[in-house]
Amino acid sequence: MAHLTIPEFQQHKQQGKKLTVVTAYDALFTRIVEQAGLEVILVGDSLGMVVQGKTNTLSVTMEDMLYHTRLVAQTAQRSLVISDMPFLSYQVSVQEAVRNAGQFLQAGAAAVKLEGGLSVVDRVEAMTRFGIPVMGHVGMTPQSVNQSGGYRVQGKGQKEAEKILQEAKELEAAGAFALVLECVPSSLAHTITQALSIPTIGIGAGQGCDGQVLVLYDLLGLFDDFVPKFVKPYAHLKADALQALTRYKEEVECGKFPSDAESYN
């Protein structure tokens, strides 16, 4: 089965068809995501928080991201797999950024995503020049959490909104094939979406984007350490897991499990 290509992904915008993106970090959930009919998977560095249990994404390494990219990419049958470039893998130089981005393609991803505006325009330009598709990410950029002082909505004031719009335009001009808009006012996301010919994928950016992305464990209700306003839990798997484990413990302790049905004669 053929994978969704970047031109096909981009055509959604022209056709007015919304794009649904979700994160995944392993083979099991990649299979479930594809069974549900989703076709775009982001191997997000959010795995630092939801898989590794850290309070931010800054300690996620290239090795971590490549490992999870391989798990997802080896399993995906038709999805477009995009991998997040972790902190420090693209900041130091254009050369390092291109080399690291290329490693994601070697690991099976079809594209990379990196955070930032004007400071990464030369990276995006170099990567696309060498055939590495790049998704930009502006607005709230979690790898800059220490500078922004927390996970806050960005672009509320006019000056800041204009800056984000400008960054979006420059990333498109540099060759980005799509752009994540995170935690920006809906009106700004709408303006950016109208101004660009590449698709915008929103997270906490309202309805005006060309598509949406959510962290898988947030939408499944598995991760509740920190639930931002933009998250809608479509399931409550943590509650289900807690109930299942509690019952299992009770049944082992009272001798109800295993019963004959789970035993061999």
Ligand code: KIV
């Ligand atoms: O790391 C991630 O999962 C992301 C999405 C939330 C956009 O960057």
